[in-house]
Amino acid sequence: MQDFINCLADLKHSLKLAISNNIDLTEQKNNSLIDFKAKQKESIKKSLKNNISSLIKYSKKLEDNEDESVIEINKLTNKLANEKDIININRITHDIEKMFNKIKKPELERLRFDASIIPNEIKDDLSADFLELEKCFNASCLRSAVILCGRIIETSLHRKHYEVTGNDLLEKSPGIGLGNLLAKLNEKGIIIDPAISNQIHLINQIRIHSVHKKQNSFKPTKNQTQAVILYTIDIVEKLFVKS
Secondary structure (H helix, E strand, C coil), X not given: CHHHHXXXXXXXXXXXXXXXXXXXXXXXXXXXXXXXXXXXXXXXXXXXXXXXXHHHHHHCCCCCCCCHHHHHHHHHHHHHHHCCCHHHHHHHHHHHHHHHHHCCCCCCCCCCCCHHHCCHHHHHHHHHHHHHHHHHHHCCCHHHXXXXXXXXXXHHHHHHHHHHHCCCHHXXXXXXXXXXXXXXXXXXXXXXXXXXXXXXXHHHHHHHHHHCCCCCCCCCCHHHHHHHHHHHHHHHHHHHCCC
Protein backbone atom coordinates (compact mmCIF):
# COMPACT_ATOMS: atom_id res chain seq x y z
CA MET A 1 0.00 0.00 0.00
CA GLN A 2 2.85 2.38 0.76
CA ASP A 3 4.22 1.90 -2.76
CA PHE A 4 0.84 2.94 -4.16
CA ILE A 5 0.77 6.01 -1.92
CA ASN A 6 4.26 7.00 -3.09
CA CYS A 7 3.36 6.49 -6.76
CA LEU A 8 0.21 8.56 -6.38
CA ALA A 9 2.21 11.41 -4.85
CA ASP A 10 4.79 11.19 -7.67
CA LEU A 11 2.04 11.23 -10.31
CA LYS A 12 0.40 14.30 -8.77
CA HIS A 13 3.77 16.06 -8.80
CA SER A 14 4.35 15.13 -12.46
CA LEU A 15 0.88 16.37 -13.37
CA LYS A 16 1.51 19.67 -11.67
CA LEU A 17 4.66 20.13 -13.79
CA ALA A 18 2.87 18.98 -16.94
CA ILE A 19 0.00 21.42 -16.50
CA SER A 20 2.28 24.36 -15.64
CA ASN A 21 4.42 23.62 -18.73
CA ASN A 22 1.46 23.08 -21.09
CA ILE A 23 2.55 19.52 -21.90
CA ASP A 24 0.79 17.87 -24.84
CA LEU A 25 1.17 14.09 -24.82
CA THR A 26 0.08 13.87 -28.46
CA GLU A 27 2.84 16.19 -29.59
CA GLN A 28 5.66 14.55 -31.57
CA LYS A 29 9.03 14.24 -29.86
CA ASN A 30 11.48 17.03 -30.64
CA ASN A 31 14.95 15.58 -31.20
CA SER A 32 16.71 18.92 -31.28
CA LEU A 33 19.89 18.89 -29.19
CA ILE A 34 19.85 22.64 -28.62
CA ASP A 35 16.20 23.23 -27.74
CA PHE A 36 16.34 23.19 -23.93
CA LYS A 37 12.62 23.87 -23.53
CA ALA A 38 11.77 20.90 -25.74
CA LYS A 39 14.14 18.62 -23.82
CA GLN A 40 12.58 19.75 -20.55
CA LYS A 41 9.11 18.93 -21.85
CA GLU A 42 10.23 15.49 -23.01
CA SER A 43 11.64 14.84 -19.54
CA ILE A 44 8.33 15.79 -17.92
CA LYS A 45 6.44 13.58 -20.38
CA LYS A 46 8.68 10.62 -19.63
CA SER A 47 8.32 11.10 -15.88
CA LEU A 48 4.54 11.37 -16.21
CA LYS A 49 4.29 8.17 -18.27
CA ASN A 50 6.57 6.28 -15.88
CA ASN A 51 4.53 7.39 -12.87
CA ILE A 52 1.28 6.32 -14.55
CA SER A 53 2.80 2.90 -15.30
CA SER A 54 3.96 2.52 -11.70
CA LEU A 55 0.56 3.52 -10.32
CA ILE A 56 -1.15 0.94 -12.55
CA LYS A 57 1.34 -1.69 -11.40
CA TYR A 58 0.88 -1.04 -7.69
CA SER A 59 -2.89 -0.65 -7.94
CA LYS A 60 -2.97 -4.37 -8.80
CA LYS A 61 -1.13 -5.10 -5.55
CA LEU A 62 -3.49 -3.32 -3.17
CA GLU A 63 -4.14 -5.83 -0.43
CA ASP A 64 -7.91 -6.30 -0.38
CA ASN A 65 -8.89 -6.86 -4.00
CA GLU A 66 -12.49 -7.54 -2.93
CA ASP A 67 -12.90 -4.02 -1.57
CA GLU A 68 -15.23 -2.03 -3.86
CA SER A 69 -12.92 0.98 -3.65
CA VAL A 70 -9.96 -1.13 -4.78
CA ILE A 71 -11.97 -2.50 -7.70
CA GLU A 72 -12.91 1.04 -8.73
CA ILE A 73 -9.28 2.20 -8.39
CA ASN A 74 -8.17 -0.55 -10.78
CA LYS A 75 -10.79 0.54 -13.29
CA LEU A 76 -9.63 4.15 -13.03
CA THR A 77 -5.94 3.31 -13.34
CA ASN A 78 -6.70 1.26 -16.45
CA LYS A 79 -8.25 4.38 -17.97
CA LEU A 80 -4.97 6.20 -17.40
CA ALA A 81 -3.08 3.73 -19.58
CA ASN A 82 -4.41 5.10 -22.87
CA GLU A 83 -5.42 8.62 -21.85
CA LYS A 84 -3.53 11.40 -23.66
CA ASP A 85 -5.32 14.47 -22.37
CA ILE A 86 -3.54 16.00 -19.36
CA ILE A 87 -6.75 17.48 -17.93
CA ASN A 88 -8.48 14.09 -18.09
CA ILE A 89 -5.46 12.40 -16.50
CA ASN A 90 -5.53 14.97 -13.71
CA ARG A 91 -9.26 14.40 -13.15
CA ILE A 92 -8.88 10.62 -13.08
CA THR A 93 -5.96 10.92 -10.67
CA HIS A 94 -8.06 12.98 -8.27
CA ASP A 95 -10.85 10.38 -8.54
CA ILE A 96 -8.33 7.65 -7.71
CA GLU A 97 -7.17 9.58 -4.64
CA LYS A 98 -10.79 9.99 -3.46
CA MET A 99 -11.43 6.26 -3.86
CA PHE A 100 -8.19 5.39 -2.10
CA ASN A 101 -9.23 7.47 0.90
CA LYS A 102 -12.34 5.30 1.18
CA ILE A 103 -10.34 2.10 1.55
CA LYS A 104 -10.38 0.71 5.05
CA LYS A 105 -6.75 0.96 6.11
CA PRO A 106 -5.18 -1.87 8.12
CA GLU A 107 -5.43 -1.28 11.83
CA LEU A 108 -3.24 -2.82 14.46
CA GLU A 109 -5.12 -5.50 16.33
CA ARG A 110 -3.25 -4.84 19.54
CA LEU A 111 -0.97 -2.02 20.54
CA ARG A 112 -1.30 -1.97 24.28
CA PHE A 113 1.37 -2.38 26.89
CA ASP A 114 1.34 -2.15 30.66
CA ALA A 115 2.80 1.33 31.15
CA SER A 116 2.69 0.92 34.92
CA ILE A 117 5.67 -1.46 34.86
CA ILE A 118 7.88 0.85 32.75
CA PRO A 119 10.51 2.76 34.75
CA ASN A 120 9.62 6.44 35.09
CA GLU A 121 12.96 7.44 33.55
CA ILE A 122 11.96 6.04 30.13
CA LYS A 123 8.17 6.00 30.39
CA ASP A 124 7.63 9.23 28.45
CA ASP A 125 10.05 8.17 25.70
CA LEU A 126 8.46 4.76 25.28
CA SER A 127 4.93 6.14 25.37
CA ALA A 128 5.81 8.62 22.60
CA ASP A 129 7.50 5.89 20.56
CA PHE A 130 4.53 3.53 20.89
CA LEU A 131 2.14 6.30 19.83
CA GLU A 132 4.27 7.05 16.76
CA LEU A 133 4.59 3.33 16.07
CA GLU A 134 0.82 2.93 15.94
CA LYS A 135 0.52 5.89 13.54
CA CYS A 136 3.22 4.46 11.26
CA PHE A 137 1.60 1.05 11.10
CA ASN A 138 -1.88 2.37 10.44
CA ALA A 139 -0.46 4.60 7.69
CA SER A 140 1.31 1.55 6.16
CA CYS A 141 4.75 3.08 6.85
CA LEU A 142 5.99 -0.40 7.67
CA ARG A 143 9.76 0.09 7.53
CA SER A 144 9.41 3.11 9.80
CA ALA A 145 7.39 0.97 12.22
CA VAL A 146 10.09 -1.72 12.30
CA ILE A 147 12.80 0.90 12.91
CA LEU A 148 10.78 2.29 15.83
CA CYS A 149 10.53 -1.21 17.29
CA GLY A 150 14.34 -1.37 17.27
CA ARG A 151 14.52 1.98 19.06
CA ILE A 152 12.01 0.87 21.72
CA ILE A 153 14.01 -2.29 22.40
CA GLU A 154 17.32 -0.39 22.57
CA THR A 155 15.85 2.10 25.06
CA SER A 156 14.49 -0.74 27.19
CA LEU A 157 17.70 -2.78 27.13
CA HIS A 158 19.87 0.22 28.02
CA ARG A 159 17.63 0.96 30.98
CA LYS A 160 17.60 -2.67 32.13
CA HIS A 161 21.40 -2.82 31.92
CA TYR A 162 21.71 0.36 34.00
CA GLU A 163 19.27 -0.88 36.65
CA VAL A 164 21.23 -4.10 37.17
CA THR A 165 24.83 -2.86 36.77
CA GLY A 166 24.71 0.87 37.49
CA ASN A 167 26.75 1.28 34.30
CA ASP A 168 25.27 3.70 31.76
CA LEU A 169 26.25 2.40 28.33
CA LEU A 170 24.62 5.40 26.68
CA GLU A 171 27.46 7.50 28.13
CA LYS A 172 30.34 5.04 27.94
CA SER A 173 29.42 3.23 24.69
CA PRO A 174 26.85 5.44 22.93
CA GLY A 175 27.31 3.72 19.55
CA ILE A 176 26.89 0.17 20.81
CA GLY A 177 24.73 -1.91 18.48
CA LEU A 178 21.69 -3.84 19.56
CA GLY A 179 23.48 -7.16 19.07
CA ASN A 180 26.44 -6.15 21.25
CA LEU A 181 24.11 -4.69 23.86
CA LEU A 182 22.21 -7.96 24.03
CA ALA A 183 25.52 -9.85 24.40
CA LYS A 184 26.49 -7.67 27.38
CA LEU A 185 23.13 -8.29 29.00
CA ASN A 186 23.54 -12.03 28.52
CA GLU A 187 27.03 -11.87 30.04
CA LYS A 188 25.56 -10.31 33.16
CA GLY A 189 22.78 -12.87 33.28
CA ILE A 190 20.21 -10.11 32.87
CA ILE A 191 18.35 -11.90 30.08
CA ILE A 192 18.00 -15.55 30.94
CA ASP A 193 14.94 -16.36 28.84
CA PRO A 194 16.20 -17.67 25.46
CA ALA A 195 12.83 -16.78 23.89
CA ILE A 196 13.49 -13.07 24.57
CA SER A 197 16.98 -13.30 23.08
CA ASN A 198 15.64 -14.99 19.96
CA GLN A 199 12.91 -12.39 19.57
CA ILE A 200 15.41 -9.54 19.92
CA HIS A 201 17.78 -11.10 17.39
CA LEU A 202 14.92 -11.55 14.92
CA ILE A 203 13.73 -7.94 15.30
CA ASN A 204 17.29 -6.67 15.01
CA GLN A 205 17.81 -8.52 11.73
CA ILE A 206 14.58 -7.15 10.25
CA ARG A 207 15.49 -3.67 11.50
CA ILE A 208 18.95 -3.87 9.89
CA HIS A 209 17.45 -4.89 6.55
CA SER A 210 14.89 -2.08 6.84
CA VAL A 211 17.49 0.61 7.65
CA HIS A 212 20.50 -0.24 5.50
CA LYS A 213 20.64 -0.14 1.72
CA LYS A 214 20.93 -3.63 0.26
CA GLN A 215 21.27 -4.94 -3.27
CA ASN A 216 17.66 -6.12 -3.06
CA SER A 217 15.33 -3.66 -1.34
CA PHE A 218 13.62 -5.13 1.74
CA LYS A 219 10.01 -4.21 2.33
CA PRO A 220 8.36 -5.86 5.35
CA THR A 221 4.77 -6.97 4.84
CA LYS A 222 1.90 -5.90 7.05
CA ASN A 223 1.85 -9.29 8.78
CA GLN A 224 5.61 -9.29 9.34
CA THR A 225 5.47 -5.80 10.81
CA GLN A 226 2.57 -6.68 13.08
CA ALA A 227 4.50 -9.70 14.36
CA VAL A 228 7.54 -7.51 15.07
CA ILE A 229 5.37 -5.03 16.99
CA LEU A 230 3.76 -7.74 19.11
CA TYR A 231 7.20 -9.26 19.83
CA THR A 232 8.42 -5.80 20.85
CA ILE A 233 5.56 -5.32 23.31
CA ASP A 234 6.16 -8.81 24.71
CA ILE A 235 9.89 -8.11 25.20
CA VAL A 236 9.31 -4.80 26.98
CA GLU A 237 6.75 -6.32 29.30
CA LYS A 238 8.97 -9.29 30.15
CA LEU A 239 12.01 -7.05 30.79
CA PHE A 240 10.26 -4.92 33.39
CA VAL A 241 7.57 -7.14 34.88
CA LYS A 242 7.99 -7.49 38.62
CA SER A 243 8.81 -11.03 39.63
